[in-house]
Amino acid sequence: MPTTPTTTQVADARIPAAHPFAGHLRRAQALEQAAPHRTWTPEDGPLPSLYVSHGGGPMPFASNDWLDPLHDWARSLPKPRAILVVSAHWESAPLSLSADRPADLVYDFGGFDPLYDAFRYDTPDAGDLARTVAGLMPDTQQVHQHTRRGLDHGAWVPLKIMYPSADVPVLQLSLPTEDPDELLALGQRLRPLRESGVLVVGSGHMTHGLPFLTRENFTQNTAPAWSVDFDAWAADALARGDVAELARFRDAAPGMPYAHPTVEHFTPLFVALGAATDPAAPVTTMLEGYGVGLSRRSFQAA
Incomplete structure:
Protein backbone atom coordinates (compact mmCIF):
# COMPACT_ATOMS: atom_id res chain seq x y z
CA MET A 1 0.00 0.00 0.00
CA PRO A 2 1.59 3.35 -1.01
CA THR A 3 2.45 5.75 1.78
CA THR A 4 2.06 9.52 1.73
CA PRO A 5 5.42 11.23 1.15
CA THR A 6 6.75 13.22 4.10
CA THR A 7 7.40 16.95 3.82
CA THR A 8 11.12 16.16 3.75
CA GLN A 9 10.66 13.70 0.87
CA VAL A 10 8.52 16.18 -1.06
CA ALA A 11 11.19 18.87 -0.68
CA ASP A 12 14.00 16.46 -1.57
CA ALA A 13 12.15 15.45 -4.74
CA ARG A 14 12.44 19.06 -5.97
CA ILE A 15 16.26 19.03 -5.87
CA PRO A 16 17.61 18.95 -9.44
CA ALA A 17 18.69 15.43 -10.36
CA ALA A 18 22.19 16.61 -11.32
CA HIS A 19 22.82 18.22 -7.92
CA PRO A 20 25.39 16.27 -5.83
CA PHE A 21 22.96 15.96 -2.93
CA ALA A 22 20.30 14.43 -5.16
CA GLY A 23 22.88 11.79 -6.11
CA HIS A 24 23.68 11.35 -2.44
CA LEU A 25 20.03 10.71 -1.66
CA ARG A 26 19.80 8.11 -4.42
CA ARG A 27 22.90 6.31 -3.16
CA ALA A 28 21.70 6.43 0.45
CA GLN A 29 18.29 5.04 -0.51
CA ALA A 30 19.84 2.21 -2.54
CA LEU A 31 22.15 1.33 0.32
CA GLU A 32 19.27 1.36 2.80
CA GLN A 33 17.24 -0.94 0.59
CA ALA A 34 20.16 -3.35 0.19
CA ALA A 35 21.27 -3.26 3.83
CA PRO A 36 18.92 -1.46 6.25
CA HIS A 37 20.72 0.59 8.87
CA ARG A 38 20.46 -1.41 12.09
CA THR A 39 19.01 0.46 15.05
CA TRP A 40 20.97 0.62 18.32
CA THR A 41 20.18 -1.96 21.02
CA PRO A 42 21.50 -2.15 24.60
CA GLU A 43 23.76 -5.01 23.52
CA ASP A 44 25.72 -2.48 21.44
CA GLY A 45 26.85 -0.63 24.55
CA PRO A 46 27.12 3.18 24.74
CA LEU A 47 27.28 5.09 21.51
CA PRO A 48 30.34 7.33 21.07
CA SER A 49 30.08 11.10 21.33
CA LEU A 50 30.94 13.07 18.20
CA TYR A 51 32.59 16.34 17.27
CA VAL A 52 31.62 17.26 13.70
CA SER A 53 33.08 20.05 11.61
CA HIS A 54 29.91 21.05 9.79
CA GLY A 55 31.21 23.09 6.85
CA GLY A 56 30.28 26.57 5.72
CA GLY A 57 26.52 27.07 5.53
CA PRO A 58 24.98 24.56 3.09
CA MET A 59 28.25 24.05 1.16
CA PRO A 60 28.64 20.37 2.21
CA PHE A 61 25.51 19.48 0.23
CA ALA A 62 27.40 20.22 -2.98
CA SER A 63 30.59 18.27 -2.26
CA ASN A 64 31.20 14.53 -2.24
CA ASP A 65 34.20 15.27 -0.03
CA TRP A 66 31.62 15.94 2.69
CA LEU A 67 28.68 13.79 1.61
CA ASP A 68 30.29 10.37 1.42
CA PRO A 69 32.48 10.55 4.56
CA LEU A 70 29.68 11.87 6.77
CA HIS A 71 27.19 9.27 5.58
CA ASP A 72 29.76 6.47 5.86
CA TRP A 73 30.49 7.62 9.41
CA ALA A 74 26.82 7.42 10.34
CA ARG A 75 26.51 3.97 8.77
CA SER A 76 29.54 2.73 10.72
CA LEU A 77 27.54 3.18 13.93
CA PRO A 78 24.20 1.67 14.91
CA LYS A 79 21.36 4.03 14.07
CA PRO A 80 20.73 6.05 17.26
CA ARG A 81 17.39 6.13 18.99
CA ALA A 82 17.70 9.92 19.15
CA ILE A 83 20.29 12.66 18.63
CA LEU A 84 21.20 15.57 20.89
CA VAL A 85 23.31 18.21 19.16
CA VAL A 86 25.12 21.27 20.55
CA SER A 87 25.88 23.68 17.70
CA ALA A 88 28.20 26.65 17.41
CA HIS A 89 25.29 28.62 15.99
CA TRP A 90 23.16 28.71 19.11
CA GLU A 91 24.93 30.45 21.97
CA SER A 92 22.39 30.95 24.70
CA ALA A 93 22.29 31.02 28.48
CA PRO A 94 20.42 29.90 30.47
CA LEU A 95 20.67 26.47 28.93
CA SER A 96 17.98 26.06 26.29
CA LEU A 97 16.41 23.31 24.21
CA SER A 98 14.88 23.53 20.76
CA ALA A 99 11.25 22.66 20.15
CA ASP A 100 10.31 18.98 20.37
CA ARG A 101 9.10 19.03 16.77
CA PRO A 102 9.57 22.50 15.27
CA ALA A 103 7.66 23.64 12.22
CA ASP A 104 10.70 25.09 10.47
CA LEU A 105 14.47 24.92 10.30
CA VAL A 106 16.69 27.93 10.96
CA TYR A 107 18.20 29.01 7.62
CA ASP A 108 20.99 31.03 9.21
CA PHE A 109 23.16 31.60 6.14
CA GLY A 110 23.11 33.89 3.13
CA GLY A 111 24.55 34.30 -0.32
CA PHE A 112 23.88 30.72 -1.41
CA ASP A 113 21.57 29.16 -3.99
CA PRO A 114 17.94 29.77 -2.87
CA LEU A 115 17.45 26.03 -3.35
CA TYR A 116 18.81 25.48 0.15
CA ASP A 117 16.17 27.71 1.73
CA ALA A 118 13.58 25.12 0.69
CA PHE A 119 15.38 22.15 2.25
CA ARG A 120 13.46 20.34 4.99
CA TYR A 121 14.47 18.03 7.80
CA ASP A 122 11.30 17.08 9.66
CA THR A 123 12.34 14.56 12.27
CA PRO A 124 10.12 12.68 14.76
CA ASP A 125 9.00 14.20 18.04
CA ALA A 126 11.87 14.59 20.52
CA GLY A 127 9.78 15.32 23.60
CA ASP A 128 10.98 12.26 25.51
CA LEU A 129 14.59 13.28 24.94
CA ALA A 130 13.86 16.85 26.03
CA ARG A 131 12.44 15.63 29.33
CA THR A 132 15.40 13.30 29.86
CA VAL A 133 17.96 16.04 29.17
CA ALA A 134 16.22 18.45 31.53
CA GLY A 135 16.22 15.74 34.19
CA LEU A 136 19.98 15.29 33.88
CA MET A 137 20.66 18.90 34.84
CA PRO A 138 21.14 19.93 38.48
CA ASP A 139 18.19 21.40 40.34
CA THR A 140 19.97 24.76 40.30
CA GLN A 141 20.26 24.71 36.49
CA GLN A 142 17.36 26.34 34.72
CA VAL A 143 16.58 24.74 31.37
CA HIS A 144 14.37 26.71 29.02
CA GLN A 145 12.57 24.91 26.20
CA HIS A 146 11.54 26.90 23.16
CA THR A 147 8.18 26.04 21.67
CA ARG A 148 9.06 27.00 18.09
CA ARG A 149 12.84 27.19 17.60
CA GLY A 150 14.07 24.77 14.94
CA LEU A 151 17.48 23.31 14.22
CA ASP A 152 20.14 25.71 12.94
CA HIS A 153 22.45 24.83 10.06
CA GLY A 154 25.18 23.58 12.41
CA ALA A 155 22.72 20.84 13.34
CA TRP A 156 20.54 20.08 10.34
CA VAL A 157 23.14 20.33 7.57
CA PRO A 158 25.45 17.54 8.81
CA LEU A 159 22.57 15.43 10.15
CA LYS A 160 20.61 15.61 6.90
CA ILE A 161 23.69 14.20 5.19
CA MET A 162 24.33 11.56 7.84
CA TYR A 163 20.71 10.50 8.38
CA PRO A 164 18.88 11.64 5.23
CA SER A 165 15.72 9.64 5.96
CA ALA A 166 14.93 12.10 8.78
CA ASP A 167 13.63 9.19 10.88
CA VAL A 168 15.63 9.84 14.07
CA PRO A 169 14.35 12.35 16.68
CA VAL A 170 16.71 15.33 16.95
CA LEU A 171 16.92 17.89 19.75
CA GLN A 172 19.28 20.85 19.95
CA LEU A 173 20.87 22.09 23.16
CA SER A 174 22.27 25.60 23.33
CA LEU A 175 25.94 26.37 23.91
CA PRO A 176 25.70 28.22 27.23
CA THR A 177 29.31 29.30 27.82
CA GLU A 178 32.80 29.53 26.30
CA ASP A 179 34.47 28.05 29.38
CA PRO A 180 36.03 24.63 28.57
CA ASP A 181 35.70 23.32 32.13
CA GLU A 182 32.01 24.17 32.30
CA LEU A 183 31.40 22.59 28.91
CA LEU A 184 33.27 19.43 29.95
CA ALA A 185 31.01 19.29 33.02
CA LEU A 186 27.94 19.75 30.82
CA GLY A 187 29.10 16.90 28.60
CA GLN A 188 29.61 14.71 31.64
CA ARG A 189 25.99 15.25 32.64
CA LEU A 190 24.94 14.16 29.18
CA ARG A 191 27.05 10.98 29.34
CA PRO A 192 24.17 8.69 30.46
CA LEU A 193 22.33 9.46 27.22
CA ARG A 194 24.88 7.43 25.29
CA GLU A 195 23.99 4.36 27.33
CA SER A 196 20.40 4.55 26.09
CA GLY A 197 21.26 4.87 22.41
CA VAL A 198 21.31 8.66 22.13
CA LEU A 199 24.02 10.17 19.94
CA VAL A 200 25.59 13.25 21.55
CA VAL A 201 27.06 15.59 18.93
CA GLY A 202 29.14 18.74 19.28
CA SER A 203 28.98 20.63 15.97
CA GLY A 204 31.51 23.31 15.06
CA HIS A 205 34.59 23.60 12.84
CA MET A 206 38.17 22.71 13.77
CA THR A 207 39.29 26.02 12.27
CA HIS A 208 36.94 28.86 11.43
CA GLY A 209 38.92 31.95 10.50
CA LEU A 210 36.52 33.11 7.80
CA VAL A 228 47.31 24.01 9.19
CA ASP A 229 49.21 24.85 12.38
CA PHE A 230 46.10 24.91 14.57
CA ASP A 231 44.84 21.65 13.11
CA ALA A 232 48.18 19.90 13.70
CA TRP A 233 48.25 21.15 17.30
CA ALA A 234 44.69 19.94 17.94
CA ALA A 235 45.33 16.58 16.28
CA ASP A 236 48.36 16.00 18.49
CA ALA A 237 46.55 16.96 21.70
CA LEU A 238 43.55 14.79 20.82
CA ALA A 239 45.78 11.83 19.99
CA ARG A 240 47.43 12.18 23.42
CA GLY A 241 44.16 12.80 25.25
CA ASP A 242 45.56 16.06 26.58
CA VAL A 243 42.36 17.81 27.57
CA ALA A 244 44.22 20.39 29.67
CA GLU A 245 46.24 21.46 26.62
CA LEU A 246 43.08 21.71 24.51
CA ALA A 247 41.46 23.85 27.20
CA ARG A 248 44.37 26.30 26.91
CA PHE A 249 43.73 26.77 23.18
CA ARG A 250 43.43 30.56 23.37
CA ASP A 251 47.03 30.87 24.59
CA ALA A 252 48.62 27.54 23.63
CA ALA A 253 47.47 26.89 20.09
CA PRO A 254 49.48 28.17 17.12
CA GLY A 255 47.42 30.04 14.58
CA MET A 256 45.35 31.88 17.17
CA PRO A 257 43.42 34.11 16.96
CA TYR A 258 43.23 33.66 13.18
CA ALA A 259 42.00 30.06 13.43
CA HIS A 260 39.21 31.15 15.79
CA PRO A 261 38.64 34.91 15.96
CA THR A 262 35.55 33.89 17.93
CA VAL A 263 35.65 30.56 19.72
CA GLU A 264 32.14 29.10 19.39
CA HIS A 265 33.14 26.71 16.58
CA PHE A 266 35.85 25.10 18.71
CA THR A 267 34.18 24.92 22.12
CA PRO A 268 31.50 22.29 21.24
CA LEU A 269 34.49 19.93 21.21
CA PHE A 270 34.52 20.06 25.01
CA VAL A 271 30.90 18.92 25.26
CA ALA A 272 31.76 15.91 23.09
CA LEU A 273 34.84 15.10 25.17
CA GLY A 274 32.95 15.55 28.44
CA ALA A 275 30.29 13.10 27.27
CA ALA A 276 32.94 10.46 26.55
CA THR A 277 33.52 7.64 29.02
CA ASP A 278 37.09 8.90 29.47
CA PRO A 279 37.63 12.44 28.16
CA ALA A 280 41.40 11.90 28.32
CA ALA A 281 41.38 8.83 26.07
CA PRO A 282 42.62 9.28 22.49
CA VAL A 283 39.82 9.92 20.02
CA THR A 284 39.21 8.32 16.63
CA THR A 285 39.50 10.77 13.74
CA MET A 286 36.71 10.20 11.21
CA LEU A 287 37.15 13.14 8.85
CA GLU A 288 40.13 15.36 8.10
CA GLY A 289 41.50 17.57 5.36
CA TYR A 290 40.36 21.05 4.43
CA GLY A 291 37.35 22.76 2.89
CA VAL A 292 38.03 26.27 1.52
CA GLY A 293 41.12 26.28 3.71
CA LEU A 294 39.37 25.39 6.96
CA SER A 295 40.11 22.17 8.82
CA ARG A 296 37.33 19.58 8.62
CA ARG A 297 38.80 17.45 11.43
CA SER A 298 35.99 15.51 13.09
CA PHE A 299 36.17 12.67 15.57
CA GLN A 300 34.32 10.26 17.80
CA ALA A 301 35.14 9.57 21.45
CA ALA A 302 34.23 6.29 23.13
Whole structure:
Protein backbone atom coordinates (compact mmCIF):
# COMPACT_ATOMS: atom_id res chain seq x y z
CA MET A 1 0.00 0.00 0.00
CA PRO A 2 1.59 3.35 -1.01
CA THR A 3 2.45 5.75 1.78
CA THR A 4 2.06 9.52 1.73
CA PRO A 5 5.42 11.23 1.15
CA THR A 6 6.75 13.22 4.10
CA THR A 7 7.40 16.95 3.82
CA THR A 8 11.12 16.16 3.75
CA GLN A 9 10.66 13.70 0.87
CA VAL A 10 8.52 16.18 -1.06
CA ALA A 11 11.19 18.87 -0.68
CA ASP A 12 14.00 16.46 -1.57
CA ALA A 13 12.15 15.45 -4.74
CA ARG A 14 12.44 19.06 -5.97
CA ILE A 15 16.26 19.03 -5.87
CA PRO A 16 17.61 18.95 -9.44
CA ALA A 17 18.69 15.43 -10.36
CA ALA A 18 22.19 16.61 -11.32
CA HIS A 19 22.82 18.22 -7.92
CA PRO A 20 25.39 16.27 -5.83
CA PHE A 21 22.96 15.96 -2.93
CA ALA A 22 20.30 14.43 -5.16
CA GLY A 23 22.88 11.79 -6.11
CA HIS A 24 23.68 11.35 -2.44
CA LEU A 25 20.03 10.71 -1.66
CA ARG A 26 19.80 8.11 -4.42
CA ARG A 27 22.90 6.31 -3.16
CA ALA A 28 21.70 6.43 0.45
CA GLN A 29 18.29 5.04 -0.51
CA ALA A 30 19.84 2.21 -2.54
CA LEU A 31 22.15 1.33 0.32
CA GLU A 32 19.27 1.36 2.80
CA GLN A 33 17.24 -0.94 0.59
CA ALA A 34 20.16 -3.35 0.19
CA ALA A 35 21.27 -3.26 3.83
CA PRO A 36 18.92 -1.46 6.25
CA HIS A 37 20.72 0.59 8.87
CA ARG A 38 20.46 -1.41 12.09
CA THR A 39 19.01 0.46 15.05
CA TRP A 40 20.97 0.62 18.32
CA THR A 41 20.18 -1.96 21.02
CA PRO A 42 21.50 -2.15 24.60
CA GLU A 43 23.76 -5.01 23.52
CA ASP A 44 25.72 -2.48 21.44
CA GLY A 45 26.85 -0.63 24.55
CA PRO A 46 27.12 3.18 24.74
CA LEU A 47 27.28 5.09 21.51
CA PRO A 48 30.34 7.33 21.07
CA SER A 49 30.08 11.10 21.33
CA LEU A 50 30.94 13.07 18.20
CA TYR A 51 32.59 16.34 17.27
CA VAL A 52 31.62 17.26 13.70
CA SER A 53 33.08 20.05 11.61
CA HIS A 54 29.91 21.05 9.79
CA GLY A 55 31.21 23.09 6.85
CA GLY A 56 30.28 26.57 5.72
CA GLY A 57 26.52 27.07 5.53
CA PRO A 58 24.98 24.56 3.09
CA MET A 59 28.25 24.05 1.16
CA PRO A 60 28.64 20.37 2.21
CA PHE A 61 25.51 19.48 0.23
CA ALA A 62 27.40 20.22 -2.98
CA SER A 63 30.59 18.27 -2.26
CA ASN A 64 31.20 14.53 -2.24
CA ASP A 65 34.20 15.27 -0.03
CA TRP A 66 31.62 15.94 2.69
CA LEU A 67 28.68 13.79 1.61
CA ASP A 68 30.29 10.37 1.42
CA PRO A 69 32.48 10.55 4.56
CA LEU A 70 29.68 11.87 6.77
CA HIS A 71 27.19 9.27 5.58
CA ASP A 72 29.76 6.47 5.86
CA TRP A 73 30.49 7.62 9.41
CA ALA A 74 26.82 7.42 10.34
CA ARG A 75 26.51 3.97 8.77
CA SER A 76 29.54 2.73 10.72
CA LEU A 77 27.54 3.18 13.93
CA PRO A 78 24.20 1.67 14.91
CA LYS A 79 21.36 4.03 14.07
CA PRO A 80 20.73 6.05 17.26
CA ARG A 81 17.39 6.13 18.99
CA ALA A 82 17.70 9.92 19.15
CA ILE A 83 20.29 12.66 18.63
CA LEU A 84 21.20 15.57 20.89
CA VAL A 85 23.31 18.21 19.16
CA VAL A 86 25.12 21.27 20.55
CA SER A 87 25.88 23.68 17.70
CA ALA A 88 28.20 26.65 17.41
CA HIS A 89 25.29 28.62 15.99
CA TRP A 90 23.16 28.71 19.11
CA GLU A 91 24.93 30.45 21.97
CA SER A 92 22.39 30.95 24.70
CA ALA A 93 22.29 31.02 28.48
CA PRO A 94 20.42 29.90 30.47
CA LEU A 95 20.67 26.47 28.93
CA SER A 96 17.98 26.06 26.29
CA LEU A 97 16.41 23.31 24.21
CA SER A 98 14.88 23.53 20.76
CA ALA A 99 11.25 22.66 20.15
CA ASP A 100 10.31 18.98 20.37
CA ARG A 101 9.10 19.03 16.77
CA PRO A 102 9.57 22.50 15.27
CA ALA A 103 7.66 23.64 12.22
CA ASP A 104 10.70 25.09 10.47
CA LEU A 105 14.47 24.92 10.30
CA VAL A 106 16.69 27.93 10.96
CA TYR A 107 18.20 29.01 7.62
CA ASP A 108 20.99 31.03 9.21
CA PHE A 109 23.16 31.60 6.14
CA GLY A 110 23.11 33.89 3.13
CA GLY A 111 24.55 34.30 -0.32
CA PHE A 112 23.88 30.72 -1.41
CA ASP A 113 21.57 29.16 -3.99
CA PRO A 114 17.94 29.77 -2.87
CA LEU A 115 17.45 26.03 -3.35
CA TYR A 116 18.81 25.48 0.15
CA ASP A 117 16.17 27.71 1.73
CA ALA A 118 13.58 25.12 0.69
CA PHE A 119 15.38 22.15 2.25
CA ARG A 120 13.46 20.34 4.99
CA TYR A 121 14.47 18.03 7.80
CA ASP A 122 11.30 17.08 9.66
CA THR A 123 12.34 14.56 12.27
CA PRO A 124 10.12 12.68 14.76
CA ASP A 125 9.00 14.20 18.04
CA ALA A 126 11.87 14.59 20.52
CA GLY A 127 9.78 15.32 23.60
CA ASP A 128 10.98 12.26 25.51
CA LEU A 129 14.59 13.28 24.94
CA ALA A 130 13.86 16.85 26.03
CA ARG A 131 12.44 15.63 29.33
CA THR A 132 15.40 13.30 29.86
CA VAL A 133 17.96 16.04 29.17
CA ALA A 134 16.22 18.45 31.53
CA GLY A 135 16.22 15.74 34.19
CA LEU A 136 19.98 15.29 33.88
CA MET A 137 20.66 18.90 34.84
CA PRO A 138 21.14 19.93 38.48
CA ASP A 139 18.19 21.40 40.34
CA THR A 140 19.97 24.76 40.30
CA GLN A 141 20.26 24.71 36.49
CA GLN A 142 17.36 26.34 34.72
CA VAL A 143 16.58 24.74 31.37
CA HIS A 144 14.37 26.71 29.02
CA GLN A 145 12.57 24.91 26.20
CA HIS A 146 11.54 26.90 23.16
CA THR A 147 8.18 26.04 21.67
CA ARG A 148 9.06 27.00 18.09
CA ARG A 149 12.84 27.19 17.60
CA GLY A 150 14.07 24.77 14.94
CA LEU A 151 17.48 23.31 14.22
CA ASP A 152 20.14 25.71 12.94
CA HIS A 153 22.45 24.83 10.06
CA GLY A 154 25.18 23.58 12.41
CA ALA A 155 22.72 20.84 13.34
CA TRP A 156 20.54 20.08 10.34
CA VAL A 157 23.14 20.33 7.57
CA PRO A 158 25.45 17.54 8.81
CA LEU A 159 22.57 15.43 10.15
CA LYS A 160 20.61 15.61 6.90
CA ILE A 161 23.69 14.20 5.19
CA MET A 162 24.33 11.56 7.84
CA TYR A 163 20.71 10.50 8.38
CA PRO A 164 18.88 11.64 5.23
CA SER A 165 15.72 9.64 5.96
CA ALA A 166 14.93 12.10 8.78
CA ASP A 167 13.63 9.19 10.88
CA VAL A 168 15.63 9.84 14.07
CA PRO A 169 14.35 12.35 16.68
CA VAL A 170 16.71 15.33 16.95
CA LEU A 171 16.92 17.89 19.75
CA GLN A 172 19.28 20.85 19.95
CA LEU A 173 20.87 22.09 23.16
CA SER A 174 22.27 25.60 23.33
CA LEU A 175 25.94 26.37 23.91
CA PRO A 176 25.70 28.22 27.23
CA THR A 177 29.31 29.30 27.82
CA GLU A 178 32.80 29.53 26.30
CA ASP A 179 34.47 28.05 29.38
CA PRO A 180 36.03 24.63 28.57
CA ASP A 181 35.70 23.32 32.13
CA GLU A 182 32.01 24.17 32.30
CA LEU A 183 31.40 22.59 28.91
CA LEU A 184 33.27 19.43 29.95
CA ALA A 185 31.01 19.29 33.02
CA LEU A 186 27.94 19.75 30.82
CA GLY A 187 29.10 16.90 28.60
CA GLN A 188 29.61 14.71 31.64
CA ARG A 189 25.99 15.25 32.64
CA LEU A 190 24.94 14.16 29.18
CA ARG A 191 27.05 10.98 29.34
CA PRO A 192 24.17 8.69 30.46
CA LEU A 193 22.33 9.46 27.22
CA ARG A 194 24.88 7.43 25.29
CA GLU A 195 23.99 4.36 27.33
CA SER A 196 20.40 4.55 26.09
CA GLY A 197 21.26 4.87 22.41
CA VAL A 198 21.31 8.66 22.13
CA LEU A 199 24.02 10.17 19.94
CA VAL A 200 25.59 13.25 21.55
CA VAL A 201 27.06 15.59 18.93
CA GLY A 202 29.14 18.74 19.28
CA SER A 203 28.98 20.63 15.97
CA GLY A 204 31.51 23.31 15.06
CA HIS A 205 34.59 23.60 12.84
CA MET A 206 38.17 22.71 13.77
CA THR A 207 39.29 26.02 12.27
CA HIS A 208 36.94 28.86 11.43
CA GLY A 209 38.92 31.95 10.50
CA LEU A 210 36.52 33.11 7.80
CA PRO A 211 37.62 36.79 7.90
CA PHE A 212 41.19 35.78 7.07
CA LEU A 213 40.56 33.54 4.06
CA THR A 214 41.65 34.66 0.61
CA ARG A 215 40.12 34.13 -2.81
CA GLU A 216 42.77 31.46 -3.43
CA ASN A 217 41.56 29.49 -0.39
CA PHE A 218 38.11 29.30 -1.97
CA THR A 219 39.10 28.71 -5.58
CA GLN A 220 42.02 26.33 -5.02
CA ASN A 221 41.15 24.98 -1.54
CA THR A 222 44.57 25.90 -0.23
CA ALA A 223 44.90 25.99 3.55
CA PRO A 224 46.55 29.03 5.19
CA ALA A 225 49.38 28.38 7.64
CA TRP A 226 47.30 29.38 10.64
CA SER A 227 44.70 26.73 9.76
CA VAL A 228 47.31 24.01 9.19
CA ASP A 229 49.21 24.85 12.38
CA PHE A 230 46.10 24.91 14.57
CA ASP A 231 44.84 21.65 13.11
CA ALA A 232 48.18 19.90 13.70
CA TRP A 233 48.25 21.15 17.30
CA ALA A 234 44.69 19.94 17.94
CA ALA A 235 45.33 16.58 16.28
CA ASP A 236 48.36 16.00 18.49
CA ALA A 237 46.55 16.96 21.70
CA LEU A 238 43.55 14.79 20.82
CA ALA A 239 45.78 11.83 19.99
CA ARG A 240 47.43 12.18 23.42
CA GLY A 241 44.16 12.80 25.25
CA ASP A 242 45.56 16.06 26.58
CA VAL A 243 42.36 17.81 27.57
CA ALA A 244 44.22 20.39 29.67
CA GLU A 245 46.24 21.46 26.62
CA LEU A 246 43.08 21.71 24.51
CA ALA A 247 41.46 23.85 27.20
CA ARG A 248 44.37 26.30 26.91
CA PHE A 249 43.73 26.77 23.18
CA ARG A 250 43.43 30.56 23.37
CA ASP A 251 47.03 30.87 24.59
CA ALA A 252 48.62 27.54 23.63
CA ALA A 253 47.47 26.89 20.09
CA PRO A 254 49.48 28.17 17.12
CA GLY A 255 47.42 30.04 14.58
CA MET A 256 45.35 31.88 17.17
CA PRO A 257 43.42 34.11 16.96
CA TYR A 258 43.23 33.66 13.18
CA ALA A 259 42.00 30.06 13.43
CA HIS A 260 39.21 31.15 15.79
CA PRO A 261 38.64 34.91 15.96
CA THR A 262 35.55 33.89 17.93
CA VAL A 263 35.65 30.56 19.72
CA GLU A 264 32.14 29.10 19.39
CA HIS A 265 33.14 26.71 16.58
CA PHE A 266 35.85 25.10 18.71
CA THR A 267 34.18 24.92 22.12
CA PRO A 268 31.50 22.29 21.24
CA LEU A 269 34.49 19.93 21.21
CA PHE A 270 34.52 20.06 25.01
CA VAL A 271 30.90 18.92 25.26
CA ALA A 272 31.76 15.91 23.09
CA LEU A 273 34.84 15.10 25.17
CA GLY A 274 32.95 15.55 28.44
CA ALA A 275 30.29 13.10 27.27
CA ALA A 276 32.94 10.46 26.55
CA THR A 277 33.52 7.64 29.02
CA ASP A 278 37.09 8.90 29.47
CA PRO A 279 37.63 12.44 28.16
CA ALA A 280 41.40 11.90 28.32
CA ALA A 281 41.38 8.83 26.07
CA PRO A 282 42.62 9.28 22.49
CA VAL A 283 39.82 9.92 20.02
CA THR A 284 39.21 8.32 16.63
CA THR A 285 39.50 10.77 13.74
CA MET A 286 36.71 10.20 11.21
CA LEU A 287 37.15 13.14 8.85
CA GLU A 288 40.13 15.36 8.10
CA GLY A 289 41.50 17.57 5.36
CA TYR A 290 40.36 21.05 4.43
CA GLY A 291 37.35 22.76 2.89
CA VAL A 292 38.03 26.27 1.52
CA GLY A 293 41.12 26.28 3.71
CA LEU A 294 39.37 25.39 6.96
CA SER A 295 40.11 22.17 8.82
CA ARG A 296 37.33 19.58 8.62
CA ARG A 297 38.80 17.45 11.43
CA SER A 298 35.99 15.51 13.09
CA PHE A 299 36.17 12.67 15.57
CA GLN A 300 34.32 10.26 17.80
CA ALA A 301 35.14 9.57 21.45
CA ALA A 302 34.23 6.29 23.13
